[in-house]
Amino acid sequence: MIPVPTHPRLSRRTALQAGSVGLLGLGMNHVAELRSEAAGTTAGEKVRKGRAKSVIFVFLSGGLTQHESFDPKPKAPQGIRGDFDPISTSTPGFQICEHLPMLAARSHKWSALRSLTSPYNGHSSGHMAFLSGRTPLPPTFNGNKPMPEDWPSIASIVGAVTAPRNNNLPPAAVLPERLVHRTRRVIPGQFAGRMGHRHDPWFIEASPFNNGSYGAYPDYEFHFTRGRERNKNLLFQAPNLSLPEGITQGRLGNRTQLLDVLESQRRDLDAFAATENFNRSRQGAINLLTDKSVQEAFDVTRAPEKVQQRYGKNAFGWSLLMARRLVEAGVNLVQVNLGNNETWDTHDNAFPLLKDCLLPPTDQGLSALIDDLQESGMLDETLIVMLGEMGRTPKINTKLPGRDHWGAVQSAFFAGGGIQGGRAVGTSDDQAAYPASNAQRPENVAATIYHSLGLPDTTAWVDELNRPHHIYYGEPIYDLL
Numbered sequence: 001m002i003p004v005p006t007h008p009r010l011s012r013r014t015a016l017q018a019g020s021v022g023l024l025g026l027g028m029n030h031v032a033e034l035r036s037e038a039a040g041t042t043a044g045e046k047v048r049k050g051r052a053k054s055v056i057f058v059f060l061s062g063g064l065t066q067h068e069s070f071d072p073k074p075k076a077p078q079g080i081r082g083d084f085d086p087i088s089t090s091t092p093g094f095q096i097c098e099h100l101p102m103l104a105a106r107s108h109k110w111s112a113l114r115s116l117t118s119p120y121n122g123h124s125s126g127h128m129a130f131l132s133g134r135t136p137l138p139p140t141f142n143g144n145k146p147m148p149e150d151w152p153s154i155a156s157i158v159g160a161v162t163a164p165r166n167n168n169l170p171p172a173a174v175l176p177e178r179l180v181h182r183t184r185r186v187i188p189g190q191f192a193g194r195m196g197h198r199h200d201p202w203f204i205e206a207s208p209f210n211n212g213s214y215g216a217y218p219d220y221e222f223h224f225t226r227g228r229e230r231n232k233n234l235l236f237q238a239p240n241l242s243l244p245e246g247i248t249q250g251r252l253g254n255r256t257q258l259l260d261v262l263e264s265q266r267r268d269l270d271a272f273a274a275t276e277n278f279n280r281s282r283q284g285a286i287n288l289l290t291d292k293s294v295q296e297a298f299d300v301t302r303a304p305e306k307v308q309q310r311y312g313k314n315a316f317g318w319s320l321l322m323a324r325r326l327v328e329a330g331v332n333l334v335q336v337n338l339g340n341n342e343t344w345d346t347h348d349n350a351f352p353l354l355k356d357c358l359l360p361p362t363d364q365g366l367s368a369l370i371d372d373l374q375e376s377g378m379l380d381e382t383l384i385v386m387l388g389e390m391g392r393t394p395k396i397n398t399k400l401p402g403r404d405h406w407g408a409v410q411s412a413f414f415a416g417g418g419i420q421g422g423r424a425v426g427t428s429d430d431q432a433a434y435p436a437s438n439a440q441r442p443e444n445v446a447a448t449i450y451h452s453l454g455l456p457d458t459t460a461w462v463d464e465l466n467r468p469h470h471i472y473y474g475e476p477i478y479d480l481l
Helices: 012-019 028-039 123-132 154-161 255-269 275-290 292-297 305-311 315-329 350-375 442-452
Strands: 054-059 086-088 095-097 110-116 172-175 333-337 382-387 410-415 423-425 435-437 460-462 468-470
Touching: 054 154, 054 315, 054 442, 110 435, 123 154, 123 442, 154 172, 154 333, 154 442, 154 460, 172 315, 305 315, 305 350, 315 333, 315 350, 350 382, 382 442
Parallel strands: 054 333, 054 382, 110 423, 172 333
Antiparallel strands: 086 095, 110 410, 382 410, 460 468
């Protein structure tokens, strides 16, 4: 995509409003027509049609333990194999953790990658690598906060280089909240970085724990409990659709005021935008923000009781149900943060937490998502990827007990979108400590996502100096396809 040109009469604040949050915080797709007209191209010219129309990228912040999920080691010594037993799946010879029985029954519909690796044992560096799909850290990387020159996230890249399928929705979204570390630290890697704030994905606030705005990376105010406590919390709410500064939900009824804001933006933008294109984008923004039926469509807590019971009436189930509705509505990539505040960082009390709080809702919600997509005919065109920023140590720390940070190997989950089911791709050693065969890196995961979406390996985004930045830094994982 070609970025919005800078005009001498365009104020920085208005440029950020129109670009960073895309006309009322709805994503850059609402100005795609303006950029395309300025560049003399159409939004879809760089996109080659692929098998997948959309991606659901499930991120397990904190780091999923490979031993207690998709790569159990029952023959390892006591201090390594853990408390859980493996169970057989619908795929002969393929075993996974006993607390994932629903996924085990559906293993012919998905595959596991057991040899995913990175050099990082830290949360921030691991997030940067796997959310951006690039292993080397950016030169100005700061583990304590996002930086303007960070690598762009996969969500931002997909949002920038794919054509929107629904003009009233952004191409990429993140839910139910942004990723944070413990107290007041925003985790880097989830924003657009050097692409510019206007390419930040659409963050849908569906959790009552976090408030705030996005784009300029201010010191956010957070309201949350510790992640491991939150696993038992069933609170959830309809998304808080982003609005321009000074306009609240209570004032949305005043359509005249909303139109005044848009009209002010139009006056600043009309130097390089066709008025009729702006008016279409403006009307789409108003429709999304003021039409109660649109907002109710995303209020998954009001979904039919049978549907909620199927996914699980908890934050995990509701998040995956909302992701399914969004891709059906036309969003190209939805990142689902299953458990924020590094919920999967199971240093202590790991086995009760995994057994009672983490694995059951993941097993139920992910199984429901697969079944739902298949029944609706959407599974073949929807890629599901699930991973974290690291794995966990092969040796259990007996004091707590639990497993500590371990970037050397982790297991990842793939389904739909052209993925062959019933496969265990790659192997780890006998302690699940290092890859033993077919090692894969963050670049290969990102390339698999782009390839599944039909993006050619020449795809690039262009910065404000007209410099191309290619998005492929590795090969797709062809053994999955």
